[in-house]
Amino acid sequence: MTHQVDMCRPAAVEDEAVRRQPEHPGGARHTVRAGAVIVDDPFWSPRIATIRDVTLDVQYAKLRDTGRLDALRLTWVPGQEPVPHIFWDSDVAKWIEAASYSLATHPDPDLERRVDEAIELLAGAQQEDGYLNTYFTVVEPGRRWTDLRDAHELYCAGHLIEAGVAHFEATGKRTLLDVVVRYADHIRRVFGPGPDQLHGYCGHPEVELALVKLYRATGNVDYLELAAFFVDERGSQPYFFELEEQRRGTPGYFAAQPPFDERAQRPEYFREYNQSHLPVREQTEVVGHAVRAMYLYSAMADLAGEQPTSGLAPAVRRLWDHVMRHRVYVTGGLGSSRENEGFTADEDLPNAEAYAETCAAIGSVFWAHRMTALTGEGRYGDALERALYNGVLSGISLDGRSFFYENPLATPSHGPQVRRSPWFGVACCPPNLARLLTSLGSYIYLVGPREVLVNLYIGSQASVVLDGARVRLRQTTDYPWGGRVRVVVETDGPARFTLALRVPAWAPRVRVTVGGEPVDVAGATADGFVRLDRRWTDGDAVELELEMPPARVYADPRVEADRGAVALARGPLVYCFEEADNPGLERSAVLREAAATAVPHPELPGVTALAVAGVVEQDDDWTDLYRRDVPPRTTATTLLAVPYYAWANRQPGQMAVWQREVVADPGRDGHQD
């Protein structure tokens, strides 16, 4: 399998990208926009090409065939099927956003035409006053902004705004940006601190981070202030959602139907569910619906950078520390429970029952990226890559045609087989994956006034301005299969800046050279980055080598689900055992004493597997269900693990990230029949 080189972006657009690099009032490091980074990477380019060539087409067809596009014509009448759903606008918006990122680096007239048509439909659906929401225009007209908790109205607005900004930045066209600016201005009139304005906020955070993007794209600080208003109002008492419900006199959209009807009896349930239980600055634990949490914290991190005196930075750091210390799966998955699609209790991380919604892992990428921008610390990038290479990427099949909504860490022994689906009734995850992967270039580098952080190791070229000079970085790497990274600096003249390379916490040994000269890594490392502050000249080459031995991962013993178990990892990849490679998997255990070795996978091209010695308990000498004093007989085996992201791409069967680890019993183990 060869990868498709992703280098067709014309130089003119690159210059444009450089020209439009924003000045950030917050002073924090800023993202290099998707269009200004070309991904050219043996691991990622084929996957992004699949999104471009397959996924965007498949998803467009779904938008069309399920009626989501037609709904924008506003011709729906009561009794007609399908009934436009409150989420539908957001699905269209995320597809436009994903397509726009793709257009930024890969012009495609046919795709652009479909994007333009979809935008035309959106523009046509916009009301005189700027309002734009299919559901509340045709299905429940007259009930605008009456069910902020459940009806996802501002959430859909947020996705439209993100799409408008992405489309503008990718294509330079203002068609959708103008639409969303008018809508945002409408929202700004409806919401705010004024006596005639609604002091509310959305049950599903999203519009907040979108408004920050709109502010950055337009420079209009009103949007930043509206984002801050929404964040600041959240959780203030009396609770907006409860006042709203009293005013309305009827249950919300979800609260009217099972299973939410029962939960709606417990206001405190819904408060935590949508993170409005406390003012955000007083929140110390991540709770509730995981995607909502991630989007809220992303906006908080944005605002903390834009408004350094807002007091949001300590809160968002606290929330980060809490989730990463107590409530995240080893795959970067988030949310232990299907019941609330979210968080439960500290260290409650069941494997087969894990919800770990793809969108939550994606949301954690958004948040982690903003935390790096805010703090310049490497640990956020460590978490970002853990989510990206594991809990996010597992959400999409290798062929780009099917998706996981939930990403369990094990299959149930007696439940139905776990397989990806081509689409979902609530279709947030597929286009969310598409927009993340088509914008992946924008997550690789972060630029500060005198520094550029290389936060992800992905082959790429980026154009940035540093020390007043235009600098191009050319990164090549064999990541994630190997830890060799080479960054070549191209610049018209010498420029002084810090080139900072993230040192993942998982790397036991790190070597760095500049122009072939070794660097004192320990001395140059601060906050998780090797920081190379020097005057760079054209052609300077930095080489980083991260040692990437197969590793055993153990969980804090407080995590019941993982007690006595081990997971395998190598570099950023977490591995899992599939029945396809391991007959009798469910009766197997890994031997503690054995070293795991990296080997090419016999069936999955290009994939490095891990092999490790183990034992299989035998069941052929059992005459009764239970017996006394004679433990199960074992035979020796070699277990083979594949990267978690690659699972469920062959025949269905058992899977486990965490596998029981045993110390060999000299009296029993390892004897072949």
Place this chain on the structure above:
Amino acid sequence: MTHQVDMCRPAAVEDEAVRRQPEHPGGARHTVRAGAVIVDDPFWSPRIATIRDVTLDVQYAKLRDTGRLDALRLTWVPGQEPVPHIFWDSDVAKWIEAASYSLATHPDPDLERRVDEAIELLAGAQQEDGYLNTYFTVVEPGRRWTDLRDAHELYCAGHLIEAGVAHFEATGKRTLLDVVVRYADHIRRVFGPGPDQLHGYCGHPEVELALVKLYRATGNVDYLELAAFFVDERGSQPYFFELEEQRRGTPGYFAAQPPFDERAQRPEYFREYNQSHLPVREQTEVVGHAVRAMYLYSAMADLAGEQPTSGLAPAVRRLWDHVMRHRVYVTGGLGSSRENEGFTADEDLPNAEAYAETCAAIGSVFWAHRMTALTGEGRYGDALERALYNGVLSGISLDGRSFFYENPLATPSHGPQVRRSPWFGVACCPPNLARLLTSLGSYIYLVGPREVLVNLYIGSQASVVLDGARVRLRQTTDYPWGGRVRVVVETDGPARFTLALRVPAWAPRVRVTVGGEPVDVAGATADGFVRLDRRWTDGDAVELELEMPPARVYADPRVEADRGAVALARGPLVYCFEEADNPGLERSAVLREAAATAVPHPELPGVTALAVAGVVEQDDDWTDLYRRDVPPRTTATTLLAVPYYAWANRQPGQMAVWQREVVADPGRDGHQD
């Protein structure tokens, strides 16, 4: 704690008991009725006294206070609360049955008065034609026998019949027996093979075994034939319940409400749920609702003995072998799933999620007892005592005041605390426990034409007729804490019979003496009993000694939930670990190499605990949720296990029957801080 000697039964009643020993047409071994056995046992007598002194009172008060007794006055009118429930008659019946067994050995005028009053209410509720069911008389009059699948009408009839038989045999009074005979005669007119009769059967088996009892009490073979009719009709096609539903045109009582409404869409679900998916002789796997299954199989075993050519014996043996090989918990609990209160798949035996309804374990005692009567084999008694001493007895608190409906084998780590309740909306378990324990004497011995089986080791005296002679057996034992059993034969003259003592499969070594002379146990043992065939004279003493070392129990590796884990047992008792004795329980493991030792429990008087060396994983050196290559540090500990039946009688906390077992890691384990 001293036990209350249970010996106040007057000799006159004993003679009566002997006189009324039935001749069984089936020729199989028969039960010695509760009234003819006096339990006098340090382990059981205090528990039975608690039932008598506390539980029967508490339950009577519940029957009264919840309206179950008043409902029998048939004064309910629509709109009145509470609405009599379809189960209510059975709750009253089981209480009368339990109280009757108690009266058989412990006359109590006040209890007898309450029983008489309840019987009077039942008699008053009986209709002209013999019909007797509160719900269908006042709540849905005119709908008799239209919802056999869901409405428990014959089930309630069965419990009334059992109560009538028990009351008659205990007191000699015919007041309730006459009522249930009239009702049974009514049922016999309604159901049967005739063209004008209903060819149906009950969704919840129970009436079948009750009719066998009524036949044995009255000698009227019509009842036996009706029982056989119900058993034979079950599962014949077209399916009665589906025809019934078509005729009725509305969903059944349960099928009309969640969660059954959804399941009702799948007829095959309900067919298995109530064991009507196949004719009973073709059934090879235990499926569906566990209590229904146990009651059905009990009736099949009864009928197999009564009608040796019925072909039921092979079917019921097959079903027994299947459940015991694949679907029973180590505690004797039955039913893995709350969803159907029953069976799922082979080896699907989750611990914290175990349903293991108390009534199902009780039902397995009924079934096992009948299997011993049918076959004379000891393995059924092994299963009976496993259920009795573990999964049944765990259903009631030590103080007799609260009950488990479900008997999980572990507590959930992050769920609510597990505690017994004083009562349940569906209140089958508490009176079922009461009636089993007050009739416990009847499970100790089985009598055949020339043999008496000592099936349970419980201190007791029994009067039986063997070889034409009246024989009294006096059993004394320290069971279940010790394995010493002494049986003294008292007889007016010499009598030739086989005294057979069950040899539990768990006993590694067994010694038997008669009159102090050792017996060749291996030579005398057949089908799980040491069979002592001789001419017995007055005062002959048999001594049995079962070695009872602490044992480790392992599950077939197909049982996912128990992989890598061990349970402790000693004799008939299965043990569990409670947090009350084991701080850090959830992070503990048992060392494979260590021997468990029997020790007095420091808090639970008279209870033998098991102590075993283990390790506790330490969580104080964890700074992150996951770490690479350094397994959790452990410290040495001693774990203390209590009998499973005794759990949840102190402060709430974690509990586990199965505990992780590890081989000591020389590099890490066992080092104290």
